[in-house]
Amino acid sequence: MKTDKKFKELEAKVKENLEGWKRAQADYQNLKKEHEEKIQRIGEISAVGFIEPLLPIIDHFDLALNHIPKESQSEEWVQGFYHIKKQFDDILKNLGVKRIKTVGTEFDPELHEAVSQKESSQDEGMVIEELQTGYRFDESIIRHAKVVVSK
Amino acid sequence: MSKILGIDLGTTNSAMAIIEGGEPKILENAEGNRTTPSVVAMKSGERLVGQTAKRQAVTNPENTLYSIKRLIGRRFSDAEVTEAVKTSAFKITQAGDGVKVVLAGKEHTPQEISAMVLQKMKADAEAKLGEKITEAVITVPAYFDDAERQATKDAGKIAGLDVKRIINEPTAAALAYGFDKKKDEKIAVYDLGGGTFDISLLEVSEDTVEVKATNGDTHLGGDDFDSVISDYIVKEFASESGVDLAKDPMALQRVKEAAEKAKHELSVANETEINQPYIMSDDSGPKHLQMKITRAKLEELVGDIVTKTFEPVEKAMKDAGWTNTDINEVILVGGQTRMPLIQAKVKEYFGKEPHLGVNPDEVVALGAAVQAGVLQGDVKDVLLLDVTPLTLGLETLGGVRTPLIERNTTIPTSKSQIFSTAADNQTSVEIHVLQGEREFAADNKTLGRFILDGVPPAPRGVPQVEVSFDIDANGILNVKAVDKATNKEQKITITASTGLSEEDVEKMKADATAHADEDKKKKETIEARNLADSLVYTAEKAMADAGDKIGDDIKKPIQEKIDALKQLKDGDDKDAITKASEELSKEMQKIGEVMSKQSGEAERPGGGESAPQDGNPAQQADSADANPADKAPVEGEYEEVKNK
Numbered sequence: 108m109k110t111d112k113k114f115k116e117l118e119a120k121v122k123e124n125l126e127g128w129k130r131a132q133a134d135y136q137n138l139k140k141e142h143e144e145k146i147q148r149i150g151e152i153s154a155v156g157f158i159e160p161l162l163p164i165i166d167h168f169d170l171a172l173n174h175i176p177k178e179s180q181s182e183e184w185v186q187g188f189y190h191i192k193k194q195f196d197d198i199l200k201n202l203g204v205k206r207i208k209t210v211g212t213e214f215d216p217e218l219h220e221a222v223s224q225k226e227s228s229q230d231e232g233m234v235i236e237e238l239q240t241g242y243r244f245d246e247s248i249i250r251h252a253k254v255v256v257s258k
Numbered sequence: 259m260s261k262i263l264g265i266d267l268g269t270t271n272s273a274m275a276i277i278e279g280g281e282p283k284i285l286e287n288a289e290g291n292r293t294t295p296s297v298v299a300m301k302s303g304e305r306l307v308g309q310t311a312k313r314q315a316v317t318n319p320e321n322t323l324y325s326i327k328r329l330i331g332r333r334f335s336d337a338e339v340t341e342a343v344k345t346s347a348f349k350i351t352q353a354g355d356g357v358k359v360v361l362a363g364k365e366h367t368p369q370e371i372s373a374m375v376l377q378k379m380k381a382d383a384e385a386k387l388g389e390k391i392t393e394a395v396i397t398v399p400a401y402f403d404d405a406e407r408q409a410t411k412d413a414g415k416i417a418g419l420d421v422k423r424i425i426n427e428p429t430a431a432a433l434a435y436g437f438d439k440k441k442d443e444k445i446a447v448y449d450l451g452g453g454t455f456d457i458s459l460l461e462v463s464e465d466t467v468e469v470k471a472t473n474g475d476t477h478l479g480g481d482d483f484d485s486v487i488s489d490y491i492v493k494e495f496a497s498e499s500g501v502d503l504a505k506d507p508m509a510l511q512r513v514k515e516a517a518e519k520a521k522h523e524l525s526v527a528n529e530t531e532i533n534q535p536y537i538m539s540d541d542s543g544p545k546h547l548q549m550k551i552t553r554a555k556l557e558e559l560v561g562d563i564v565t566k567t568f569e570p571v572e573k574a575m576k577d578a579g580w581t582n583t584d585i586n587e588v589i590l591v592g593g594q595t596r597m598p599l600i601q602a603k604v605k606e607y608f609g610k611e612p613h614l615g616v617n618p619d620e621v622v623a624l625g626a627a628v629q630a631g632v633l634q635g636d637v638k639d640v641l642l643l644d645v646t647p648l649t650l651g652l653e654t655l656g657g658v659r660t661p662l663i664e665r666n667t668t669i670p671t672s673k674s675q676i677f678s679t680a681a682d683n684q685t686s687v688e689i690h691v692l693q694g695e696r697e698f699a700a701d702n703k704t705l706g707r708f709i710l711d712g713v714p715p716a717p718r719g720v721p722q723v724e725v726s727f728d729i730d731a732n733g734i735l736n737v738k739a740v741d742k743a744t745n746k747e748q749k750i751t752i753t754a755s756t757g758l759s760e761e762d763v764e765k766m767k768a769d770a771t772a773h774a775d776e777d778k779k780k781k782e783t784i785e786a787r788n789l790a791d792s793l794v795y796t797a798e799k800a801m802a803d804a805g806d807k808i809g810d811d812i813k814k815p816i817q818e819k820i821d822a823l824k825q826l827k828d829g830d831d832k833d834a835i836t837k838a839s840e841e842l843s844k845e846m847q848k849i850g851e852v853m854s855k856q857s858g859e860a861e862r863p864g865g866g867e868s869a870p871q872d873g874n875p876a877q878q879a880d881s882a883d884a885n886p887a888d889k890a891p892v893e894g895e896y897e898e899v900k901n902k
Binding site for chain 1 (some may be wrong): 266278280290301306310311313315316317342387388505508511534535539543544635636807
């Protein structure tokens with residue numbers, strides 16, 4: 108009967124509309140949850156976002172310090188640079204940003220990025236050199252450490 | 259019914275997207291990244307996929323597999339496979355006619371390896387969405403043959419995904435732009451990714467998007483651009499300092515990163531500087547890499563590569579029998595297409611401005627999600643939503659326009675706010691509905707007006723009139739005002755709230771911007787005035803209520819401040835009004851201090867008569883009825899209507 112068919116069509120349409128509505132509600136609720144989670148993490152996200160571009164400066168500063176000739180290291184004006192380095196370290200500490208342990212630990216791709224391998228007296232798979240410091244903030248890795256791994 | 263996942267399974271990187279709220283959205287992986295490297299590794303019995311696999315590649319080249327897409331569905335005798343056998347650090351073996359790869363001593367089909375990438379994406383998507391994913395739409399290059407398509411489908415199956423559709427990458431890009439609706443149009447998709455270049459020519463007909471011709475270069479991509487720049491830097495540095503940076507892996511890495519960064523920067527600036535102190539040191543001391551690179555130099559370096567991409571383009575056009583002026587739309591895909599030189603050359607060739615509004619790294623995954631949505635019934639024309647083009651609000655005290663629904667709000671939608679009266683014993687309120695972007699009622703368009711009367715006489719600011727604006731899916735605005743004390747209501751229906759021409763809308767927005775500063779100042783003055791009014795009212799009331807309880811020593815300074823404020827408040831000096839208001843506020847606090855001391859002596863704490871808060875005349879905002887999102891109820895400018 109025509110009305111039967113029409114009824115079935117309408118029934119199907121009603122079902123479809125209800126499902127669509129439910130899906131839209133669900134999407135909205137999920138977006139809310141995601142948003143709330145992001146808001147919670149805003150503090151972390153901004154701190155990390157702020158620090159990240161400054162990391163190369165800290166890297167290069169460390170490199171510069173490594174080049175101070177041994178005989179000059181104790182001079183007063185050189186000591187000043189070590190004090191400045193401490194200031195960098197303190198900023199990181201206060202933000203809760205930590206250096207990733209490298210040399211002497213086992214290479215872990217979750218924390219380290221292997222730039223090269225070298226023969227060494229150490230066991231295979233141990234990190235023997237740190238080429239660039241890695242930093243972490245709680246569980247998230249801001250920047251992976253670049254290392255040399257023992258062959 | 260869970261979501262169907264749209265997946266761009268790329269040679270170098272993969273991405274995934276789903277439909278959310280009717281629109282495609284990229285899903286981040288577990289590491290928080292929007293793309294996942296298509297790299298799989300096996301280390302100490304542990305399987306690694308993505309960025310993690312990439313990071314240990316140097317220590318484990320035999321068991322780090324990449325660019326598997328170059329092998330999937332192919333025969334061992336294919337030229338592409340022969341090339342891969344030569345250049346890959348991992349082992350590729352022959353299995354019958356086909357190909358296998360060796361991972362941790364075990365042979366696998368390329369499908370099985372790709373399945374590992376898909377598995378990670380599936381797991382990450384499930385974790386993100388909190389629901390199981392069992393179905394997917396996966397994209398493949400338009401030139402993939404049946405065997406390659408089937409193998410990709412199999413990879414999905416192995417990963418636990420029922421692949422509902424395999425669609426072509428250029429078609430996915432067209433879907434992401436909605437170009438599948440452009441009947442009888444010819445579309446060119448220029449896809450320059452990390453390692454491959456593809457040109458596809460599409461024709462959109464009644465119900466389908468047909469691939470008319472494809473061509474490309476399977477070993478030409480953004481990586482080549484980076485190499486050219488790196489080589490230039492190393493060469494320049496060597497000629498100036500005599501030091502070869504390529505000898506030191508870390509220095510070379512820094513050069514590569516700096517090259518990529520410079521490339522990106524030169525897409526927006528004309529010149530960039532490479533600044534890498536202590537890049538290397540030798541017996542003569544430390545070396546610093548300081549180099550300026552101009553966009554012109556970059557374009558000179560990569561010019562040949564870019565020109566090379568147009569050879570396959572020519573060939574494809576010939577195959578399709580089209581000339582460059584036949585093309586209606588040009589879409590850019592792949593991160594490298596962000597380079598201005600490429601955009602210029604593409605525009606020059608096709609005579610059309612190319613589209614890159616959708617992120618070129620993500621457009622294919624988004625298109626896959628659009629297809630997934632179509633299959634799922636999520637993406638229907640009937641669900642396309644409109645927005646209200648201009649802000650809707652009403653007139654409040656001082657001729658100010660208080661917004662209720664901001665422009666560009668998606669409809670259907672509703673919003674309510676509690677308003678009150680401006681004068682004591684005001685028994686009716688007028689709702690003046692406005693549309694526009696200006697701060698003052700008079701500068702906006704009147705959509706309608708109505709009056710709600712029968713408001714029981716009460717001090718100003720006490721009655722609670724809830725005004726709601728509701729726009730339905732057709733753009734019809736219903737405004738309702740309800741007096742919460744009596745439940746008396748009045749409403750009005752306005753049909754023309756979204757029927758403005760685009761020109762009108764733009765003009766109103768432009769007007770608002772032009773007058774923004776002047777409007778802002780005027781509004782601040784009015785607000786200061788309104789505040790002053792309330793403060794005077796509250797102060798006089800507090801004094802009257804306190805009566806004998808406070809002495810003249812308190813009353814006189816307050817009265818002085820009230821008088822001072824009364825003098826200023828009808829004028830235009832906002833700063834003077836604000837200052838006088840603050841002084842009165844401070845003075846008034848003494849009433850509260852005295853009163854609570856007195857009642858504290860008389861009885862146990864119950865708090866004294868609370869003095870009105872600074873600048874907040876209507877405390878009724880805290881009542882349970884008020885919309886929690888609101889601050890104090892806004893005073894309406896309502897005239898009492900006597901007899902009509």
